[in-house]
Amino acid sequence: MIRALLLRLSVSVAALAAVSVPALANPAVVVDADSGQVLYSQDATRPWYPASITKLMTVYVALNAVREGRMTMDTPMIVSARAARMPPSKMGFRPGTEVTLDNALKMLMVKSANDLAITVAEGVDGSVEGFAGEMNRTAAKLGMQDSHFVNPNGLPAADHYTSARDMAILARALYADFPDEAGLYDIGALELNGRIIANHNGLLGRYPGADGMKTGFTCAAGFNVVASATHGSRHLIAVVLGSPSAKERNARAADLLENAFGSSSGSGSLESLSPVGGSPPDMHGTACAGHHGNYVADLEDDSAAINVSGSDKTGGRNFFLFGGTQSSGASGMEIASRERPVFTPEHVYIGPAPGWTGAVAGASPGTKRGKTDANAEPAATTAYAQQKAKINGNPLSAEDPYAQPLRLVEEPAKKGAKAKVAHVKPHTKLAQSEAKAPQPPVKPKGKIKPKKPATNP
Known part of the structure; x- marks a missing residue:
């Protein structure tokens, strides 16, 4: 009992410290x-x-591009092969x-x-x-x-940068220019062929009214978030950059949103904030301390057990939090430490949409890697990728622990042949056993030795 009281006291002290001592080093805007x-x-x-x-x-x-037809x-x-070479996540x-x-x-x-x-960029x-x-x-x-962008995913590059102000401008534009697609940002989980994929955004289901948008993490960037929340008729957007952990990122965003919802005073517009210039700092020593620099998906999320469709790793409980009401003065750290509610996963699929007869988009024929293309990474296991990752302060893991690739049933058509549609089957235990099954020997033609069968990634 004493141990439990001490643990509760330590959590309360940490929560109080998180509220009373602001993280002065990290950019933020609401x-x-x-x-x-x-x-x-x-x-x-x-x-x-x-x-x-x-x-x-x-x-x-x-x-x-959709709006322009x-x-x-x-x-x-x-x-493309280039897309498939990307490191996790x-x-x-x-x-x-094919994917729509x-x-x-x-x-x-x-x-x-x-x-x-x-894939989206090339499409x-x-x-x-x-x-x-x-x-x-x-x-x-x-x-x-x-802001300046050199790739569509945010993998480390010296000339790929932004600011909290700019991301708030972008977030406002997304909601204002494409209101019908606002549902993209608050999906708690996806289901693909029986595989459940949870959202990294730890504010969803924890902070009342949270309805988006996106998290980000590299060792060089630290833990970033663009967070959206709605209370009644008020819709606020908070941006927090460079937090040392996912939990602290979520806690600060929750505190900022809570304080902003409780106030109506402002200090001008986003456009009126003056640029300060300079180079982006490298957060490697702070954000990846204790993680040995591993670039893995679970660093994005502070939740040890993600609850999906009534099932979690601690007993399969069903519960719901808040119901979209106020948080009753809870601190950001308290909110960030809460368990997640159940998410009903949204179904997604690969392959063309049913009945689709139109064109298929992809990389232009003959597209080559440009000399200034900072995103075209070789496989993460190569010496080049590891060296470049180390320079950028973000070592890459060779494999995503959450990735379960789908296996192609038909190989892509040979060059010059009529293209075939690549059908896929789920990466089930049956598919795995089929992939591991011994293949019949290939009879050599003349003195040519048979090629070894390709392995599934």
């Missing part, structure tokens, strides 16, 4: 999504590595897999899939380089003065 009034700002224009919150710009550019949400896109689809833009964007927001970010503009150019033109059009 803005009214409708009026654009800034309710809080701290180093909001300081350049920062965005990590996966980059994918909000990827979504904006993709939705704009260049493609539809049902347009299927081809996963990823879906792990093999080259030749609608499904790709949902996986992008929930799983934060680096491979599908490349929209034919190449990563062309898409990055469109990202930068869009940023300039929206008034994002502190």
